[in-house]
Amino acid sequence: GQNIDQPTEMTATEGAIVQINCTYQTSGFNGLFWYQQHAGEAPTFLSYNVLDGLEEKGRFSSFLSRSKGYSYLLLKELQMKDSASYLCADSTTSGTYKYIFGTGTRLKVLA
């Protein structure tokens, strides 16, 4: 089947570290994407993982475990502007290349 799960909401404090988890159960898996979406704006690409391990990009890192069907997005040194929804999506080859999204995790960063 095709099912992506992530928490609905999270709250963290400015300057802290937060980890947003995502689990997936898809066939034809070809990688895991993370997107950021501020309210009223388009989702923007953050990261892509296809191999197991951690990918670091500045304050943001993304991890993948294919055997566990699990990924997380790690945000360090949180800033107020990081308040947004974070969408987990996988790339599958079921028929054609397409992207299946989770419901998104709304992160609130408090001062």
Place this chain on the structure above:
Amino acid sequence: ETGVTQTPRHLVMGMTNKKSLKCEQHLGHNAMYWYKQSAKKPLELMFVYSLEERVENNSVPSRFSPECPNSSHLFLHLHTLQPEDSALYLCASSRGRYNSPLHFGNGTRLTVT
């Protein structure tokens, strides 16, 4: 302009109206997508075009009709919509490879009255 542009940004229409949403990408991508985003639901894939050929039609009601005249333009024609069709409609493009991220437009906020 660069990126993916959608028009209009907001649309209010009655159930008997006919309207069209427009999307244009300036990234040289060869795949274009329509997604529907409703509150508290995952982004729902509606249609995928690759090299101007529709390759995915995700059980979308016939009151939604896509058109892709070339690799840079995508339309979504709407007619006799229902109030539950009110949502944010997002257009996206990609290089059409499994590891290519989607580039989204800002969306059209549609309200059906």
